Amino acid sequence: MLKQNLQLKLSQKLSPQQIQLMKLIQLPTLAFEQRLKEELVENPALESGKEDNVEADEFGEQDDFDDYDNERIDTDEINIDEYLSDDETPDYKLQTNNYSDDDDDKFSPIVAQISFHQDLINQLNTFMLNDEDRVIAEFLVGSIDDMGYIRRSIQDIVDDMAFTQGIYTDEEKVTDILLNIIHELEPSGVGARDLQECLLLQLRHKTPSDAVELATDIIENQFDAFTKKHYEKLLQKYGVSQDQLRKAIDEIEKLNPKPGGAFAGNSKAVEHVIPDFTIKINDGELELSLNGRNAPELHVSKDYQEMLETYKASADKSNAQKDAVQFIKQKLDGAKWFIDAIKQRQETLFxxxxxxxxxxxxxxxxxxxxxxxxxxxxxxxxxxGLDISTISRVANSKYVETPYGTKLIKEFFSEAMINDQGEEVSTIEIKKILQNIIADEDKQKPYPDDRLAELLKEKGYPIARRTVAKYREQLDIPVARMRKKI
Incomplete structure (x- = not known):
């Protein structure tokens, strides 16, 4: 049986403008600049820079946005033919003798980088190889990942060459080229199939010494004991002094576990952190400033405003002209809103x-x-007096430059804990003290988590061992066994 019910429901929906404003607030400086460029391209009624003969306020826009048309536009009195052009390029730009030196494109020199894999291919040219061996060697180079490893099995590589290259070979042939050709390429360790082989390749390229020979033997025959830092077992196994073992371990620690990552041409683009705020101390007082790149100078296009004024004086009428008027009015409204949103964003951040x-x-x-x-x-x-979500948007993506370094704002937020005197203390404070305790520990006998909990309790911070473990992991500090040094 079908039933109909009438139900009243009160709900709140965000307008498109509110959603756009929240997105603007969330953007850090670099992303905000990109968003600004996009808006300037998409909306011709929005222009950058100071408007002629208009005083700009501290945020770079007019105090009054020249209420370009609060009245209803009479679309029956519009003629925009003289304002529309099939060619967006002005005539003077089409005359070559009208160009000045300032119009020339300025290009900065760009360094042509060779990729990691191309560098390896270039090195293969120094080897005397027949056609089949060269194809196999190049295929092996193509199987090396960005960190310098070959993660695939030799059998998979043999099968893949047969299916994709029509090269029929065997594992012995491919292994021979891997060991005698690929493993001779630079940087040392490239083409290794696992970490152990990578470290061995690098050690074998080092100048021979007692420490290097001991390090090689440890990696080759006692790799598991080394990774677990069972130094007592190694001392007993090799019958060497602690000083001799320490020198061998120093040689191992100098090696690069990711040889491909060290290649300069393999570097990926890194986004630099641009502080959104700057804090300075002047005569014991804190001074806050917002990065000027967050306060662009924008104004509504005068040309578009003059169009609307001209429409009223026109006697021609057409549907196409009415549509054009609506388009221009929409762009003017969008420009005015965007300028308002930029100002509100600045005020919210500040x-x-x-x-x-x-x-x-x-x-x-x-x-x-x-x-x-x-x-x-x-x-x-x-x-x-703002919503928690707004504060979160500011804190999660913005950086502040302080006299003590550039910090992510969300790092200043923390939960509270009660110390042994009943006072609220920040978890950041506890983490800092934990970090100091671990930094001062005897590395030959590092503190386990239960001992760290006891030491914190002695300092007035009664927290459980599992909480200590959580804070230690958040600080990227390994367990006691992995902090051990000889």
């Missing part, structure tokens, strides 16, 4: 960071991380 500075003033004055107070998103949201 008031949020100002509140964080006020909350963590003691830390920002001397840089001692143990003075960071417990602070959650709600604390700042209550101070500035």
């Amino acid at each position: 008031v949020t960071m100002s509140a964080i500075i006020q909350y963590q003033q003691e830390y920002f004055l001397d840089g001692d991380e143990t003075k960071l107070k417990p602070m959650i998103l709600k604390d700042i949201a209550d101070m500035v």
Whole structure:
């Protein structure tokens, strides 16, 4: 049986403008600049720079956006033929003698880099190889990953060459070329099938010495004991002194476990961190500034505003002209909204960071991380009267340059714990003390997690062993066994 019910429901939906504003707030400086460039390209009614004969305020736009048309546009009185052109290039630009030196494209020299794999192929040219061996060698080079390893089995490589290259060979032939050709290429260790082989290849290219010979024997025959840092077992096995074993381990620690990653031409593009804020200390007072690249100078195009004024004086009428007017009005509205959104973004960033500075003033004055107070998103949201999600968008993607280095803002947020005196302390403070304890420990007998918990309790921080383990992992500090040194 079908039933119909009438139900009233109150819901809240975000407008497209609100969604766009939240996305703008979330963007760091570099991404914001890219978004700005896209908007300038997409909206011809939006222009950058100061508008002629108009005083710009501190945010780079007019105090009054020249309310270009608050009235209803009479589309029956519009003639835009004189404003529309089939050619967007002005005539003077088509005359070669009108170009000045300033119009010339300026190119910066670009370094032509050779890829990691191309460098290996170039090295193969120094070997005397017949056609079949060269094809196999090049196929092996193509099987090397960016870290310098061959992760596939020799049998898989043999089968793949048969199916894709029509080269029918056997494992013995491929292994021979791998060991005698590929393993001779630079950097040392390239073409290894696992970490153990990679380290052995590098050791065999080193100048012979007692330490190198011992290191080679350890990697070749006692690799498991070495990785687990069973130094007592190694001392007993080889009958050497601690000093001799230490020198051998030093030789191993100098090796590169990722030989391909060290190749300069293999470097990937790295996004540089651009601080969104800068904090300076002037006469004991904190000064906050927003990166100027977040405050572009924008204005609404005068040409587009003049079009609308001209439409009213026109006697021609057509549907095409009405559509064009709606298009221009939409672009003008979009430009005005975008300028408003940029200003609101700047204000939101500034008031949020100002509140964080006020909350963590003691830390920002001397840089001692143990003075960071417990602070959650709600604390700042209550101070500035914004939603927690807005504070989160600011904190998760923005950086601040301080006298103590450039920091990700979310690093200043932490949960609270109660010490033995009943006071609230930041988990950041506990992590810093834990880090200091581990840094000062005897590396021959590093503290296990239960001992670290006892030491923290002695300092007034009663936390469980599993919590210590969690903080240690968050600090990227290995377990006691892996911190051991001889």
